[in-house]
Amino acid sequence: MGFKGRDVLSILDFNREDLETLFKVADDIKANPFKYSEELKGAVLATAFFEPSTRTRLSFQTAILRLGGSYIDLGEIERSSIAKGENIADTVKMLDSYVDIIVIRHRIEGTAKFAAEIAESPVINAGDGRKHHPTQAMIDLYSIHTFKGGIDGLNVAVMGDLKYGRAATSLILGLTLFKPKALYLISPPELRIRPEVMEYLKQAKVNFIETSKLEDCISELDVLYVTRIQKERFPDPAEYEKVRGSYRITLETLKEAKDDLIILHPLPKVGEIDLKVDKTKHAKYFEQAALGVPVRMALLKLITRG
Numbered sequence: 001m002g003f004k005g006r007d008v009l010s011i012l013d014f015n016r017e018d019l020e021t022l023f024k025v026a027d028d029i030k031a032n033p034f035k036y037s038e039e040l041k042g043a044v045l046a047t048a049f050f051e052p053s054t055r056t057r058l059s060f061q062t063a064i065l066r067l068g069g070s071y072i073d074l075g076e077i078e079r080s081s082i083a084k085g086e087n088i089a090d091t092v093k094m095l096d097s098y099v100d101i102i103v104i105r106h107r108i109e110g111t112a113k114f115a116a117e118i119a120e121s122p123v124i125n126a127g128d129g130r131k132h133h134p135t136q137a138m139i140d141l142y143s144i145h146t147f148k149g150g151i152d153g154l155n156v157a158v159m160g161d162l163k164y165g166r167a168a169t170s171l172i173l174g175l176t177l178f179k180p181k182a183l184y185l186i187s188p189p190e191l192r193i194r195p196e197v198m199e200y201l202k203q204a205k206v207n208f209i210e211t212s213k214l215e216d217c218i219s220e221l222d223v224l225y226v227t228r229i230q231k232e233r234f235p236d237p238a239e240y241e242k243v244r245g246s247y248r249i250t251l252e253t254l255k256e257a258k259d260d261l262i263i264l265h266p267l268p269k270v271g272e273i274d275l276k277v278d279k280t281k282h283a284k285y286f287e288q289a290a291l292g293v294p295v296r297m298a299l300l301k302l303i304t305r306g
Ligand code: CP
Pocket: 052, 053, 054, 055, 056, 057, 136, 167, 266, 267, 268
């Protein structure tokens, strides 16, 4: 399929070969960062975030700067003309006339797809509601590839809010492009994967196991991907209260873990991992977040230059 000129709306827009190309370019960027310092000279990227973000927004901005380009940021929505009632379509039309790439995050599912239908420039989905976060999945898959030397044959667990978590959902879908030995889906019963994701896993013939107990599989795992409960997406606060604090990774939890288990997390983490775990050799989530820059640099390069 390739990347040149493409929108990035879902991880499933890409195939394994595409992702392996992305990984190779990210590897080369890590090894030779200055080789790419003028790669996108003159290019301008827009970040339009209608929901909070630290990593995605700032790492896209860092990525374009490190490639020799620049960015504009829509900033606080209250200070944009959306506060005067301008609609998303007109906002996207304007951004499209100013820049070469648009990165957009919105709480409403399908907003990035809608923006891509309006804009001629490539649109990158930086998260739409509970649905997709494709560039996070690229970083997560690249992190597994980097820390474990590959993805095939591994026992991978995705734990936490699998119902509302877009990072978890995108990673689960992205793993179907590879051949993990087993995929453990660990969540409170109320936060199990959605039926359409379950159906996709069945069609893709992924060996997946649903459980609510990490202790059932911790000793088998090569990768444990933890996510926070997405409080902001619960339609009913009472539903959130029922699951709040229902899981937490501690040193005790990890007693039965393999020596080389890696723990990943898309961040932000908000209490589901004890701070003492941060200091263990298992904790790779800050390194994972740092890989966001080379992966997003590789993606921007491939989209604009091929
Ligand atoms: N992982 C992630 O999307 O982080 P931010 O919400 O800080 O961008």
